[in-house]
Amino acid sequence: MLSMLLTGVAIALLATTLLPRLPLTWWVVRICEFPRLQFAALAAPVAGLAPLTAAPWSWWSLAASLATLGFQASRILPWTPLWPRQVKRAAPGQAPRCLTLLIANVLTTNRHAETLTRLIHEHRPDLVLTLESDAWWQAQLDEALAEDWPHAVRVPLDNLYGMHLYSRRPLVDPEVRWLIQPDIPSIHTGVELPNGDVIRLRALHPRPPAPGESEESLWRDAELLLVGKAIHEHPEPTLVAGDLNDVAWSRTTRLFCRVSGMLDPRRGRGMFSTFHADYPLLRWPLDHVFTSEHFTLKAMRRLPHIGSDHFPMLATLCYRPSRADEHETPEADGEEHRDARETIEEGKERDQQD
Known part of the structure; x- marks a missing residue:
């Protein structure tokens, strides 16, 4: 009985590992991309116990669990210090070219605004991006930040x-756009650096594939790929930031990086898992900063709990176009660009069914 049970667990883990490879947008399929570390952690003891069970079950258990471990490791390892860093380290003494960004999904019902504003005043980032912030949060943030952070784009919902x-x-030509769905905003603006250069920031928070939100990932995927396509067609120094409701290693996020040519500063450094803040065993990286090849990374860290279900992220990036050639920029092939266009078109044409 134990041998059959162990084999069943091993095969179930392998099935959920392989399921996201199907070209389906159903949330039950796409959500299996999130807990890759957790699946690997479960597969490891199964592989260790398999030789202790009776044949032929032991062989099935061992083969399935090792296959799960191998596949999950291939996805996870690029977001560990064991992998080469995708974004180069910034050289010292570049302050006029650098920009510090704090991202915080505040959780609309969270009423501990002073915890976040205290962190903001402690770290004094150049930019503060909040997600899930409504009119109540706007009032708290305006009161705490108006004096030192006078330039603002407000979309209280x-x-x-x-x-x-x-x-x-200073923000240059800031604009709020509703890219795919009429109730999901995004912010697009130029940001003037201390040395006078202007870079582009795109702030996103697409709807996740989850019960009560969306039965499919189509509209999230379409928004990410639409932004990626725009970056590809109009290359300029760009940062993309926000709660993307997707993990760094997912099929969609990796396609976004290839279509746009954007880099992930976490690759080779760590996962920086930001969600869920209250459950250490169920965490994955949902809050992101992506950069074009024009930037190097000075620092990145996850900040303490603010009462939300997300941890804030803090990143300092330096605009160094002269070092762009040091980066290996991801590139999409013709088929991937076609897949992206088809996803965008379908996302625009189809209405979401909750």
Whole structure:
């Protein structure tokens, strides 16, 4: 009985590992991309116990669990210090070219605004991007940040998709766009650096594939790929930031990077898992900063709990176009660009069914 049970667990883990390889957008399929580390952690003891069970079950258990471990490791390892860093380390003394960004999904119902504002005043980032911020959060942030972060884009919503951007640096032609769905905003703006250069920031928070939100990942995928396509067609120094409701190693996020040519500063450094803040065994990286090849990374860290289900992220990036050639920029092939276009078109044409 134990041998059959262990084999059943091993095969179930392998099945959920392989399921996201299917070209389906159902949330039950796409959600299996999230807990890769957890699946690997479960497969490891199964592989260790398999030789202790009776044949032929032991062979099935061992083969399935090792296959799970191998596949999950291939996805996880690039987001560990065992992998080469994708974004190069910034050289010292580049302060006029650097920009510090704090990202915080505040959780609309969270009422511990002082915890977040205390962190903001402690770290004094150039940009503060909040997600899920409604009118109540806007009032708290305006009061705490208006003096030192005078430039702002405010989109207060009570549907969990409000967003606010506060900046110490001048914003150039800021714009709120509703890219795929009429109730999901995004912020697009130029940001003037201390040395006078202007870079582009795109702030996103697409709807996740999850019960009560969306039965499919189509609209999230379409929004990410639409932004990726725009970056590809209009290459300029760009940062993409926000709660993307997707993990760094997913099929969609990896395709976004190849279509856009954007780099992930976490690759080779760590996962920086930000969700769920209350459950250490169920965490994955949902809050992201992606950069074009024009930037190097000075620092990145996850900040302490603020009462939300997400941890804030803090990143300092330096605009160094002269070092762009040091980066290996991901590139999409013709088939991947076609897949991206088809996803965008379908996302625009189809209405979401909750």
